[in-house]
Amino acid sequence: MRRHILVCLPLIVFLSLLSLSSSFQSDHQIQIQALLQFKASLTDPLNNLQSWTMNSTSPCSYLGVQCDPVTGTVTEISLTSMNLFSRISPAIGALSALTWLDLSDNSLSLGVPPELINCTQLRFLNLSCNSFTGELPELSALMALDTLDVGNNYFSGRFPAWVSNLSGLIILAVGKNSYDQGETPASIGNLKNLTYLYLASCYMAGEIPESIFELTALRTLEMSKNYLTGRIPAAIGNLCELWSIKLYRNNLAGELPPELGKLTGLRELDVSGNKLSGGIPAALAELNNFEVIHLQWNNLSGPIPPAWGELRFLKRFAVYENRFSGEFPANFGRFSLLYGIDISENAFSGQFPRLTGSLPAWVWGQKAAEIIDVSDNGFTGRISPAIGKVQRLKELWLHNNRLDGKIPREIGWLWQLKKLYLSNNSFSGVIPPEIGNLSKLTELTLGGNMLTGWL
Numbered sequence: 001m002r003r004h005i006l007v008c009l010p011l012i013v014f015l016s017l018l019s020l021s022s023s024f025q026s027d028h029q030i031q032i033q034a035l036l037q038f039k040a041s042l043t044d045p046l047n048n049l050q051s052w053t054m055n056s057t058s059p060c061s062y063l064g065v066q067c068d069p070v071t072g073t074v075t076e077i078s079l080t081s082m083n084l085f086s087r088i089s090p091a092i093g094a095l096s097a098l099t100w101l102d103l104s105d106n107s108l109s110l111g112v113p114p115e116l117i118n119c120t121q122l123r124f125l126n127l128s129c130n131s132f133t134g135e136l137p138e139l140s141a142l143m144a145l146d147t148l149d150v151g152n153n154y155f156s157g158r159f160p161a162w163v164s165n166l167s168g169l170i171i172l173a174v175g176k177n178s179y180d181q182g183e184t185p186a187s188i189g190n191l192k193n194l195t196y197l198y199l200a201s202c203y204m205a206g207e208i209p210e211s212i213f214e215l216t217a218l219r220t221l222e223m224s225k226n227y228l229t230g231r232i233p234a235a236i237g238n239l240c241e242l243w244s245i246k247l248y249r250n251n252l253a254g255e256l257p258p259e260l261g262k263l264t265g266l267r268e269l270d271v272s273g274n275k276l277s278g279g280i281p282a283a284l285a286e287l288n289n290f291e292v293i294h295l296q297w298n299n300l301s302g303p304i305p306p307a308w309g310e311l312r313f314l315k316r317f318a319v320y321e322n323r324f325s326g327e328f329p330a331n332f333g334r335f336s337l338l339y340g341i342d343i344s345e346n347a348f349s350g351q352f353p354r355l356t357g358s359l360p361a362w363v364w365g366q367k368a369a370e371i372i373d374v375s376d377n378g379f380t381g382r383i384s385p386a387i388g389k390v391q392r393l394k395e396l397w398l399h400n401n402r403l404d405g406k407i408p409r410e411i412g413w414l415w416q417l418k419k420l421y422l423s424n425n426s427f428s429g430v431i432p433p434e435i436g437n438l439s440k441l442t443e444l445t446l447g448g449n450m451l452t453g454w455l
Contacts, residue, residue: 037091076100173198424448
């Protein structure tokens with residue numbers, strides 16, 4: 001009897017291995033079939049998916065496909081920026097072991113197949129920058145997700161409030177879609193692990209829910225281009241990890257909360273295009289990591305903090321169309337490589353009555369600047385020949401001031417310049433012929449001066 005058992009044992013092992021091999025091959029066939037159906041639903045004008053064929057022994061050799069090294073199961077599909085058209089096939093739901101799906105930056109359209117909900121192991125889902133339409137199907141069963149990005153599409157219908165159930169989310173980007181107008185769901189405050197929240201252009205109205213300011217891990221808060229009202233709550237000071245605040249083009253009113261000064265790591269503040277009033281809080285002026293400050297198109301007043309003249313990382317600064325007054329920081333821009341500055345249409349006084357007096361020398365030394373706009377003030381002085389070293393400059397707005405002297409020929413060295421506004425000053429002398437060499441120049445105003453010559 002023992003000999004019989006020993007003889008049968010190798011047969012049992014052989015049959016077990018045969019069964020596993022058969023199952024392995026069957027799984028591969030199912031995956032290949034699902035991927036080929038997925039491919040068949042796409043239009044691929046650049047033939048990026050030419051390696052996706054039935055002749056392949058394994059789907060792991062397909063471009064953009066990654067597999068588990070042990071089981072050979074498809075775990076990742078990454079087809080970003082491949083100029084793909086048409087739709088996502090429901091066959092995607094057969095790839096139940098998928099953990100990563102990135103189809104961003106293509107031209108995919110129609111709806112997202114509800115079968116995607118079968119991919120319960122998904123951790124990363126990026127469908128952004130496509131042309132998807134219709135209502136986003138509920139995907140709240142995908143509890144493993146830590147990244148969900150469906151922004152920059154044409155999704156419509158109700159805002160997908162079910163995202164609040166995905167408690168593991170770290171990145172949530174559902175902005176720039178065409179949802180029905182409504183209030184921001186307070187339940188988003190349940191997503192305690194969020195570091196990135198992108199809700200721009202979502203047709204959101206009403207006040208920002210207090211629960212948003214309980215997301216203490218948040219680094220980026222982006223709710224621009226909505227219909228938000230009310231004040232920026234003092235509770236924003238709870239978000240001590242914030243790097244970037246973008247609330248521009250809403251209907252927010254009231255003053256900037258002093259609690260912004262608690263955000264010591266803040267690099268970008270853009271609250272432009274609202275109805276904000278009052279001055280810049282002293283606590284906010286003490287922050288020294290700013291790279292971008294955009295406060296334009298508001299009703300803000302008072303002085304620009306002198307400490308902002310010492311900012312070492314500042315790249316872009318815009319405060320135009322406010323009611324700022326007082327002395328503009330004398331050292332502004334000396335310690336940083338500004339790409340763009342616009343301080344026009346204010347009411348500064350003191351050293352520069354309504355921004356009068358000599359235009360500070362630092363204006364001409366911004367070698368990284370792309371836009372310089374100090375128009376509609378009362379500046380005096382002359383354009384420094386150093387302007388010719390600002391090789392990235394695309395727009396120079398100096399109109400409606402009291403600048404005088406000759407226009408330096410070095411302006412003709414600004415080969416990227418597209419807009420040059422010098423009208424309504426006191427410039428004199430011959431128009432430098434070098435301006436005629438600016439091949440990219442599309443707009444030029446010289447009227448209201450005492451210039452002679454031709455271009």
